[in-house]
Amino acid sequence: MNFFQAQDDARRKTFRLAVLFGAAVISLVVLTNLLVAAVFLWTRNYAYPQPMSLPDLLGQLPLATWLFITTGVVGLIAVASLYKFLMLRGGGRAVAESLGGRPLGYDTLDLPARRLLNVVEEMAIASGVPVPPVYLIDEPSINAFAAGFSPDDAVIGINRGTLDHLSRDELQGVIAHEFSHILNGDMRLNLRLIAVLHGIVFLSMIGYGILRGSAFSGRRRSSGGGLPILLLGVGLLVIGYSGTFFGNLIRSAVSRQREYLADAAAVQFTRNPSGIAGALKKIGGLSSGSRIDLPAAAEASHMFFGQVRTLFLNSLMATHPPLERRIRAIDPAWDGRFPRTMATPGEGQTDALQADRERPVAAFAGSVDTPTAPASAPGAATSPGDPGAPARVVDSVGRLDASALDAARTLIAGTDDRLRAAAHDPWGCRALLYALLLADDSAHRERQLSFLKEHADNGVPDLLDALWPLTRHLDDPHRLLLVEMAIPALKSLSHPQYQRFIGNLIGLIKSDRVIDLFEWVLHRLLLKEVTAHFEDHRPVRVRHRKMKTVHRETSELLSALARSGNEGDAAAQQRAYTAGAATLEIELPFDPNHDPNFMRLNAAISVLRTLAPLVKPRLIKACAATALDDERISAREGALLQGVAAALDCPLPPSIYSASR
Secondary structure, rough: OOOHHHHHHHHHHHHHHHHHHHHHHHHHHHHHHHHHHHHOOOOOHHOOOOOOHHHHHHHHOHHHHHHHHHHHHHHHHHHHHHHHHHHHHOOOHHHHHHHHOOEOOOOOHHHHHHHHHHHHHHHHHHHHHOOOOOEEEEOOOEEEEEEEEOOOEEEEEEEHHHHHHOOOHHHHHHHHHHHHHHHHOOOOHHHHHEEEEEEHHHHHHHHHHHHHHHOHHHHHHOOOHHHHHHHHHHHHHHHHHHHHHHHHHHHHHHHHHHHHHHHHHHHHHHHHHHHHHHHHHHHHHOOOOOOOHHHHHHOOOOHHHOOOOOOHHHHHHHOOOHHHHHHHHOOOOOOOOOOOOOOOOOOOOOHHHHHOOOOOOOOOOOOOOOOOOOOOOOOOOOOOOOHHHHHHHHOOOOOOOOHHHHHHHHHOOOHHHHHHHHHOOOOOOHHHHHHHOOOOOOHHHHHHHHHHHOOOOOOOOHHHHHHHHHHHOOOOHHHHHHHHHOOHHHHHOHHHHHHHHHHHHHHHHHHHOOOOOHHHHHHHHHHHHHHHHHOOOOOOOOOEEEEHHHHHHHHHHHHHHHHHHOOHHHHHHHHHHHHHHHHHHOOOOOOOOOOHHHHHHHHHHHEEEEEEEEHHHHHHHHHHHHOOOOOOHHHHHHHHHHHOOOOOOOOOOOOHOOOOO
């Protein structure tokens, strides 16, 4: 599915969820009113020896009581939903921790866990989203989930059984499935679904509490005066379970079709149908399947790769399509038999595990050798101009395909092992990002190092002497890659460490009083992708549905791109800006003497992020037309375009460097 269409569909599904939620609330209000009326009539029947009609009996119940019941039920559901939403404001991390997940670090000696981290990193780089932290849940079944309000605060959760039973190809298929949910905007809907359904089932909790209170109230029970309360508790419990029924129906209505789409996206991404099909078959052949017995798993069942548990009327209320149908959709020739799933790595996994073990995981340490030149990024060589290239860049946004995965692997393989190790370490990642901003001028660099020795955490500046020679000759695609690789390690910092790091980063950027566009992209991405982890995530709301309302902000962005790609050449800057502005019919002229101002650019990006999903393709096309105006796209221009698109919540894969061919 087209990325922008998927984002728009996710927003429409949120409206559908609100409608279903409203219908469920109305049903619960009506049922609760009927329950209270029944208890009232039962307690009053002795007061009216003569038979009375039902309307006359109901008329004995004051109108204020009906209003009180209705208001009370709606208020309880709203408060319960709000409470759950506040509990989930930590995003994906809150969900993973509620399920007992523990974060996996690159210093792990567990080979299957190492393989998982490498697969997740490859997938994230290939899809153009931040590398998400990974949480391991100690359950023997095969299952996984992606959770978060956006890619910036997303996490991947995975069961222990998934690591123990799946080959690398099968694991890759499962992770690709989860990245489809990340890119298609499903995660935010999933979290909202947890919150609203908690409100619906809250009445059953109240009923259960009343029954427990009645059970300990022997005096009332013996005198018979507590019987109406007991009946009320039983009734609320029954109504609450009807709320559970409604909740499961809503989960089913929202979730099922998305699983088919995510399976198809995983096949497109990995170019290997046998991977995800094999994982599904192993679920069918495992005694525990995809079952999760944790209490918190029930409310998050719609987020998982496989069905968490079998429900009453499972064919109607299951959150996932039947396993057999999912397999046949991928492998029509399947014979219908599930293989026996063993608890040890299957044939052919040993070599894969060994290969993953050889990927660096330790913190950076050691002396500096002569740095080797990085392998060229995919498509870094110039390519002839093509009028259709900007449109193909737009088509690449949020797209999962095998070429993006190949490009990511090429970038990763072309990065020095010591830099990758530093990016994965909580101390090394800070030193690495500082090193990316150190100046070539020795005097200026000494001032920067003095600043860091005074303000950075102890031990971090000591790594810079070893890292800077490795980073000074990196091209921008590899610099951007290292920034994305460092995201999980940065998220493992304490809040004071993170604040100190961001403050130091700003100090380094401003130290020469000249900020180039790449420095701005680096700072913007770190703030966008890491801040969501340390602070309450605030979803971006759509405020602009037409490009003409944001022409001034668009002009600011296109001007910055035109200057960056054609430094010192006013005529080339004018041509690049005109090419981009023409796609949007922007009449604001390019001013070559206009001083670049990154505060204005920050403000412009903040506004442009609020464009409706179906409008953003035009903006990305204009940015691509600006970058490609000189009939070629360099590695620097491609990386900047990728960084700017990420700042606009439009992930571009590294394969765009060759998209203009």
